Amino acid sequence: MERSLVLAAMDIDYVVERTWWGWCLLVEESGATEARRQITLYEQEQRSSSSPLKLSPLRGGAKPGVLAYVAVLLCVYLFQVRQEFGVDWAVAGRVDVAAIQAGEYWRTVTALTLHRDVWHLASNLVFGAFFAALLSRQLGGGSAWLAILVAGAGGNWMNSLVQGPAHLSVGASTAVFAALGLLAAYFSVPGRVKQETWARRWAPIVGGLWVLAWLGTGDASTDIVAHLTGFVAGVLLGIPLGRIPDPGPRDSFLQWLTSLIALGVVIGAWALALSWHVAL
Numbered sequence: 689m690e691r692s693l694v695l696a697a698m699d700i701d702y703v704v705e706r707t708w709w710g711w712c713l714l715v716e717e718s719g720a721t722e723a724r725r726q727i728t729l730y731e732q733e734q735r736s737s738s739s740p741l742k743l744s745p746l747r748g749g750a751k752p753g754v755l756a757y758v759a760v761l762l763c764v765y766l767f768q769v770r771q772e773f774g775v776d777w778a779v780a781g782r783v784d785v786a787a788i789q790a791g792e793y794w795r796t797v798t799a800l801t802l803h804r805d806v807w808h809l810a811s812n813l814v815f816g817a818f819f820a821a822l823l824s825r826q827l828g829g830g831s832a833w834l835a836i837l838v839a840g841a842g843g844n845w846m847n848s849l850v851q852g853p854a855h856l857s858v859g860a861s862t863a864v865f866a867a868l869g870l871l872a873a874y875f876s877v878p879g880r881v882k883q884e885t886w887a888r889r890w891a892p893i894v895g896g897l898w899v900l901a902w903l904g905t906g907d908a909s910t911d912i913v914a915h916l917t918g919f920v921a922g923v924l925l926g927i928p929l930g931r932i933p934d935p936g937p938r939d940s941f942l943q944w945l946t947s948l949i950a951l952g953v954v955i956g957a958w959a960l961a962l963s964w965h966v967a968l
Contacts, residue, residue, distance in 0.1 A: 691713055694727055695726065702723070746826070747824065747826065747827065748828070748943075749830060750820075750824035751829075752829055753821075753830070753947070754820060754824075757813075757820060758813055758817065760801060760954060761801055761803070762809075764777070764802065765809050768802060776965075778858060781798030781802055781957075782795065782799050782802055782858045783795055783796070783844050783857040783858065784855075785852065788848040794958075794964075796844035797837065797840075797841045797844075797953060797954060799859070799862075800844070800859070800863045801954065801958075802858035804859070808859060812860040812861055816860055816864040816867065819867035820833065820836055829947065830946035830947035831943060832870075833950045835926075835929060836866055836867045836922075839866035839867075840860070840862050840863025840866040840867075842866070842917075842924075843862040843863070843917040843918030844862050846920065847913055850917075857911040857914055859914075861914065862911075862915065866919065866925075868896050869919040869921065869922020869925075870922040870923075870929070871896065872893050872922070873924075873929075877931055897919075900916070900919050
């Protein structure tokens with residue numbers, strides 16, 4: 689249709705027909721050369737007038753971030769199964785809607801490090817590392833993991849708003865789908881990918897939703913709502929992150945700072961959870 693408008697503007701007669709392989713734009717043979725020339729000129733003009741992409745250079749920190757993620761989840765899982773310090777870690781740190789509504793907000797963070805069994809842990813290690821590594825290449829390792837932690841905790845908090853008071857859940861999957869939402873939203877921001885058409889403009893979000901539907905559903909024990917709220921929280925955070933300019937020479941300091949903040953938030957949340965649990 690776009691090409692037909694070009695021909696109409698140049699007073700070149702044409703016909704649009706539907707064939708078995710798609711749509712065709714037909715012109716008289718005598719005007720075919722001029723029609724092709726005008727369409728070529730139009731497409732060249734469109735390419736030259738489109739704003740160039742201003743992508744930030746790929747950043748480092750993906751490997752150290754993934755290693756830290758694996759180490760934290762494995763350590764907490766070992767503490768959980770061994771009930772180190774005489775504490776039931778699952779009870780102390782899981783998403784407990786009634787407890788969160790009563791003010792135990794640290795559970796939105798601690799629950800991200802707990803798992804039902806080794807298979808639950810393994811799946812979150814694999815997919816979490818994959819999505820986080822991709823996001824780290826865009827934001828840097830420290831900034832990516834802090835964003836994932838914030839969005840994951842936000843997803844758990846949103847989940848607690850819609851679930852009943854008796855609802856309980858654990859798992860890093862909320863953060864895994866938050867990372868997916870962050871990626872989808874980040875690349876939907878203008879200038880990150882070529883977005884000449886509405887399809888390309890919405891492709892990252894649509895792709896993220898497709899992966900969410902593919903990976904986010906499971907058996908009866910799967911907290912599908914938590915997966916959805918994690919993805920939504922990631923999208924809400926990813927859009928403003930995509931608009932932040934490259935920090936330039938300060939990036940190394942920023943990555944170290946955000947790494948320490950992310951680790952400090954996890955340690956602080958568990959310190960609160962354990963102290964509160966022991967006090968009870």
